[in-house]
Structures are given as C-alpha cells and as structure tokens.
Amino acid sequence: MLRLLDSLLRRMLLATIDRMSLKGLLLLAARLQKSEKWPEAEKVLLHARAETEKEGNTEGLIRVLLHLSRVYQSLEDFPRTHEVLEQALALANEIEDRGWQGAVHHHIGVAHMLRNQYSQAITHYREVVVIDKELKNHKALAAAYLRLGICYREEGDPKKAINCHRKSLNIAERLGDRHFAAEQYFHLGTLCLEDLDDKGEARAYFDKARALFEAVGDEHYAEQADEGLRNSEN
Template sequence: MSHFSAPPGLPDDLADVLSVLVELPFAVLEPGLVAAALDSSPDAVADTLPRLADLGLLQAHPTTGLWEFPNERRVSPLPARPPDPGAQLDRLQRAVAWWLASLVAAERQLAPWHRPVAIAPRWGHGPAQPLTFDSSEHARAWVVAQAGNVIAVIAGAALRWDHIAWRATLAASRTLWRVRPDPGVQLLCSNWAVGAVKDGGSRQEIRAVLLARSGAARQVGQYSDACDDADAVLYFAEEDGDKRHRGDARHAMGSALLAAGRAEPARERFTEALAVREEVGDERAVALTRLLIGLCHREAGDPRRALAELDVARGLLARVGDQFDQARALAYTARVRADLGAPVEAVADLKKAATLFAGVRADPWWARCVTWLATSHPDAVHERAWHLLTEAVQAFGDNYHVDQTAALAALAAHAKRRRP
C-alpha cells in the first residue's frame, strides 16, 4: 500500500482523527469504529469522515456508504504527532472490540441459530456503542463490506489483540460464507483463530475454532485435515461431557468423508451424529444431519431413501425459519427428483429454492441453483436455459471457481444448441 502526506494546515480536529485513522489496520472505516478508537461517541465524529473525504484524504466506499482510503493509499502519520505505544494499543483494542461486537450482532441477525462463544474482554473496557441491525438486509450489507477488514485484523494480530480478534474472525467466516463464499479466506480465518486460542483459550473455545477449521479445510479439499480436526473436537467433547459438540464433531467428520466420496463411512458418522443431536433436541442440527444422510443415500444409488430424508430435513428447516438451508434442501431434493425421472417436480423445487436463495441474498448459491435449473430444462427450452446460465455466470464472479467453470461449460453447450 502506498502512502501520501496529509496537507499542511489541516484543522486540529481533523488532524487528531487522521492521526488515529492511520494507526488502525481497517480497510473500511465508519463513525462507530473511529469513535470507539477515540473513546468518543459516533455523533461526535459523524461529520469528520465526510470532511476528510472533501479534502481527498478518504473516499466513500462504492456500495456501502462507509469510508476507505482512496486508491488503497494510506495517509502518512503526521510527523508532529509521535505515537504513544500504550495509548495506541488502547485505541486498537477499543476499535477491535467494537468491530467484534458489531460482527456478533450481525451474526445473530443473519443466523440466530448460531451459538456464539461469549468472550469477556481481558482488559479494562468493553466495546462502546456497537452497531445494531434492524434487518437482515442491513446486517448482510455491513458484513459483506467487512471482507477486507477480516484480513486486516488477522494481519495486525501481532499487535496483541489476538485474545479478542479470533472471535471476530470466527464470526466473519460463519457469516461471510453465505453471501461471499471464499473457502481460502475461511481457512485463513480459522487457521489463525486456532493458533490464537490454543495459547490461552478455554476448551469450549478450542472446540469451536477446530470445528470451524474442519469445515474450511473440507471446502478446499483438505479432507484428511478436516477429519483430524473433527476427531480432536470429538476427543475433547467426550472428555468434557459436551454432548452438543460430540454431535457436531461426528457431523463434521461425516461431511468431510462425504465430500471425499466416501458415502458409506460418512453415513455411519451422520447416523451417530443424528442420535446425539436428537438427544440434545436441536431441531436445526438434526435437519442438517438428515440432509446429508439424504445425500449419502443418493450417492449410494438409493434415491427414494434420499428423498425421504431430504423431505424431513426441509420440513424441520422451514419450521425453525432457516431459509438458506431450506433452499439447500429444496435444491438437493430437486436433483433427487430428477434421478427418479420426475423433471417437472424437479424444476418446480429448483424454482422455489432459487426464490429462497434470492430472498436471503445468497447470490453465489442462487447462481448454483440457477445453473442446475437451466440444465434441468427440457431440450426445447434453449433460450430460457441460455438466459439463466448467463445470469449464473455473472453472479458467480470470482466466488465459486469450480461452479463457474461448470456454468461456463453448460453455457457453451447450450450456445451450440441455440435456435438460429
């Protein structure tokens, strides 16, 4: 990142704020974050960021209404204001604590069934006026804008906020993957979080980050590592008598085995997980395990048993209000219906799934669903398939390279079959 100098004669209030901004590692700035660093209130700094933007020292973020340094350049620290290391660390910790509390608030809005691990600040102050979110759309837009900040906080962990920042990276990885899925970033988040927590975290915290890393490793094809992390969680959970994490660990192990193409041992792990999760009474967890048992049956060539499990999963997910995973269940149900020779029903389910994905703004998942929908249409509907696939390719962007490749291949195939 290049630097440029602040202009001479900058008003004192702007100079004070600017001297703090250049210390913070955050890529995206906003009044609440800056106010937390200054131990002030958002109202007190509300007009400061626009004034700095008027001077060309900041610019509005193109989509979120937040602020960032222009063209990835960061203003050089003002030479007349040498940093005080103690005060600087206080500001950093206050800013990170505010950001963490806001991320957790967004996670609760977007996925209230998540079980956030409570972290008490290990220093003398807590977050000042964290953000609140009045809708899922508000929370989703804010979280998407934080993608650069996640990496920045990890990169700055050497500045000794690791005891609090790992929770932020975990919250980010669990909320970002739906709206901006990037398995590499998720693995980076969870790898770093595991290292941070092992130095002084509780057993519950260690289990939470190992589960997150197991999922991230599975997403990038590191199936052996994913199983190892799940096995470690199971060991700790059995030692500590934590039934919920025992079920989670077996589910994570089954997920890795299924992704590796080992459907039968995966089904065994899922069956064990299901028994524990039913005993705990977590309906959503039960639904997710049944969903994957359904996929195991499909891989084993038993679509009728697959359909029965997916129907149960879909009903449970609808009851708990998880539209995202309900859409996943519908999409997989559609593929099983296609296996059973029911294309009309399959297309109807895919359309419902696409509507649900669109409703929660899970764009890459919507695009995946639309790709399936386009390739499920009867051969006579070339033009509709062409338009659907074009939309899917545009929506994938750089998020799901494998699926984008599949969509492009399907698009090319349909292009050859288009009507003159």
Template sequence: MSTITPELKPYIDQMRALARTRGLGRQIDTYSDEDLLAFLREARREKSLDASSSDKPSAATMKTMSALELCLLGEGMLEQSRWPEAKSVLLYALKQSKREGDKKRQVYVSIPLGQVYANLEDFPQAHELLQEALALARGLGDRWLQGAVHDRIGDIHNTQSQYSQAIVHYEEVLAIGEELGNEEILAVGYGNLGGVYTEQNDLEQAIAAYEKAVALSKKIGADERTATQYGNLGALWARQSLPDPARKTPPGKVPVFGQRLNPKTDAADTRVNPEEEKRNLDKATRMFNKALAIFERIDNPASTAQAYRNLASAYRQKGNVSKALKLYRKSLDNLARVGDRRGAALCHFDIGDMHWDRIYDRGGDINKARENFEKARVLFEQAGDLRGAREATRALNQLRMVS
C-alpha cells in the same frame, strides 16, 4: 466476565454479519463472543493454515487446542479437499468434544467428519457416525441440529445414487424448517431436493425446487446460497443439452459435464436437437454468470473457481474451446488461492478430456491430454480422492491405446 473489549467487538459483529449473508446465521449464533474471539486468535496464529502448507498440526499441538478450534481447522481442511488430514483432525476434535462433555459440539464435529468418510468412500462409517449424531441431537431436543444431520445424511445417500433415501431425509429437513418457521432451513431443503430431482432427470420438479430455494435465499439475504442455487440451475440446463445416455452421471465419473462420446460410434438419435441444445446452454451460461458475479462480489475464491469451471464446461459444450480454456485457467487461479488440490484435479481432468474429445476431429492434442490427465492423477492422489485417481489412471491407459 466478558473478554471482549470495545476494540474487538466490531470484528466479532462483522463475523456474525458475514455468516448471515452466507446463510449461516443459526450456526454462528451457537458460538459465544468468546468462542469467536478464540477462533480469531487461532486464525491469526495459524494464518488459517496457509493453503500452500501440506502439514497438519502435530499431536502435541492438537492437545493444546479446544474442540471448537479443532473443528474449525478440520472444516477448513475439508474445504481444501485435504480429506485424510481433515479426518485426523476431526477425529481428534470429536475425542476432545467427548472429553469436554459437550454433546452439541460432538454433533457439530460429526457432520463434517461424516462427509470426510463419504469422500473417502467409507460409507458405512459415515452413516454409522451420522446416525449416532442424530440420536444425540434428538436427545438434546435441538430440532435445528437434527435438521443439519438429516441434511448431511441425505447428501451422502444422494452421492450413493440412493435417491429415495435422500428424499426422505431432505423432506425431514423441510418439515423441521416449517415447524421452526426457519426460511434458511427451507432454502437448504428445497435446494437439496432440486439436486435429487436433477439426478433423476425430473426437470419440472428440479426447476421448481431450485426456484423456491433462490427466492428464499434472496429473501433472507443469503448471497452465497443464492449464488449456489443459480449454479445448480445452470448445471441443470447444461445437463439437458447432453445426449440422453450422458445426462445421468455414472457412479465414480469425475467430470460434471461433457462426458466423452465418440461421434463415430454413438447413435445419432441420442443427440439433442441443435436449437434446443443452444437454448439450454444459453440458459446455463446465464445462470452460471449470475452465480459468478455474486461469488466474486463476496470474495469467495473456492466457489468462484467452481463457477468458472461450470462456465468453461458450458462453453466447451458450445464448441468454443479457446473460451473454455481461458475459463479453466481462471478456475485454476482461484483454486490456487485456497490450496484446493481436488478442485485443481477436476479442472485438469476436464482440460485433458477436452483435448481428447478433439482428437476425433483432428483438433485435439494427445500430449496435452496426457499431460493434464497426469496432473489430475497426482492431485487426486494427494487429495485422497481414490475414485478420481482411478478415473485419471483409466483415461491415461485409454490414451496409450490410441497413441
């Protein structure tokens, strides 16, 4: 018998409608009204794990929670970049799913857990877990779920710069989308292919893929996904304004844009034509502003923070340091709302890097560079991002050599 009263039904319907605007229609439909009610009650009890809290639930508390509640809790921690805590909660959720005999939930839990392992640089464990999840999804005969796992496996190969393997999985996502006639899946697949082509510096294919993703996302009313693709297009144009050696981000490099280049030593012929650079950065800022407008409208502080950081990086490349600093502060304000330490670390790293860059023309502040790199190091460590912490430590060591 349903426990959903007439007073509660509108809230459940609002959750489903919101999920669809963010391109999550198929996922939300896998949950019953009772599942969503349980989540609402848990969210009210925990207040969505107040972002300022660094504590995960005790083992005793987790024993009283369902696999669904644990999965949602772990995903929230993942979004806050609380990776070690997310790992602990999601592992418990996986155990609970097995205890409950819910194979579909096992797959759902494995997808974010695989991402956590990748973020913690345990790639073998990430791939092993996701291959097990893929086998489960195949056994269930759930093509949509198979596509979700292929999508995550592709993401992890992309992170490892294994682009040919990533493309294999992203093309499988597209094949499933075509088979099911599901434009939501197709939008995801094209967006991911655009990311791989961007990393390979294949401008034409990347733009074509991103534009297909934007068109499909608009068609199905997935505002958040539309904004994400605008941001990806902006990132693509921003990269095109960088000198050739800086267009490809080396493994473990933290900043997205503005890799440090010493004007005294870098060859002049690697520089982008100034007019072309301006055109590319103008295109980038237009795309970033489109993304920002949507993220602010739907009140997504985490993505709004990323959009502000992207804009800050573009204005930094334009040489407008004061504008960039204002935008970085807005990014940090939004990150504080969601308690995202890693996002804050990336911002502080960028600010430190910007101050360091300006030391060459005597406009930088070595103390501010050091202060921001140190903040980044601490925050990376708290988030469990070992690569980020190493990059910040390396930057601090290099600063000591020039101070």
C-alpha cells in the same frame, strides 16, 4: 525441505492435542482435512470425540461427529460415515434441537448422493425442507430444494425436479442472490432441454441464466449457459 518442515509441524501439533480446546481441535482437524491428511485428522477428531463424551458436551459431540463423517466420506468409508451420522442424529433428536437435526439430515443426504442413493437422499432432504421452513432458514431452504431437484431428476422425475428448482429460484430471487438464482435457471434450462424436450422453455431459462452469470462476473458458467442456449436453438 518444506515437506520435512510440514511433517515436523504436524507431529508437533498432534503431540499437543491434549492441551487444546474443542475449537482448536476442530480448527486443526479442518486444516489437516484441507491438506488431505486424513489419518491425522481422524486422530484429532477421535480425541475430540472422547473429550466431548467425557464432558457431556452433546452439541460439541454432534459437531465433532459431523467433522468425522466428512473424513470418512473422503476416505470412501461409507459404513463408518453412516455410523457417526446416525449417532449424531440420535443425539440431535435426544436434545430436540431442530437446527442440529437439519444439519445432520443434510449430511446424511450428501452421503447418500455421493453413493448415487437418491431415493434415500430425498428422504433426508425432505426432512431438511420441513426443518428449514420451521426455522425460517431461507438460504438453507433454497439449497435443500436445489439438492432435492437434483435427486428427483436422477430418479427420473423431471416434473418434481422442476418444481423444486422453481421453489429454490423463488427464494434466491427474494434474497437477492443472483448467482444462486442463475444456477436454478441453468438447472431448469437443462431439465427442459434434456428431459422434457421443450427447447422454447429451455432457451428462456438459459438466456436468463447467462445474463445473471454475466452480471455477477462468472464467465465460466456464462459460457456454459451460452452453450445450453445454442443447443436449444438447434
């Protein structure tokens, strides 16, 4: 019965999209995505794209294209993912909006990471770093360094990875974000243990990670850090 009601509700909502604002369309698409109703979400977003194109709403169109990229990503349709992201990047460049440029480069980096295309992801995350520095967007900058660190490790360059995670850690500590700082300590410990075979340095990082995870009440990751600590003591 609940499944039938849900189906009827979706059909009713989709039937009213012509009368919805862009904000309403994006909220509806987000709800459909959360429920993994990808075809319905795509239909809503394609309608939103057509409306924003007709209105000449460039920023709205970029926002819609980013939502569409997530739908296609979830469907593992990577050609269409990159198609809409390249369109979004062209629009962001056209209006010379650094915030949107950074957001699109981030999404392209994610798309490449999901396909294990780490060298391509690095290219886009380096752009994100440059933009976030310009905009003094410190939280986003810390996240960009984190992703760069992951990519460099996957590319077999642990020293560059460590450098990126340290930069991310420094920003997290300045912002007072203890959980994010703990994540960086954990990444650093893993790199020292598994890539550099430096157990002493690994122990120091895992110990700090465990203490911070415990302090913020994240028992799961505190246990992960504790396991890393034990492995570095063997």
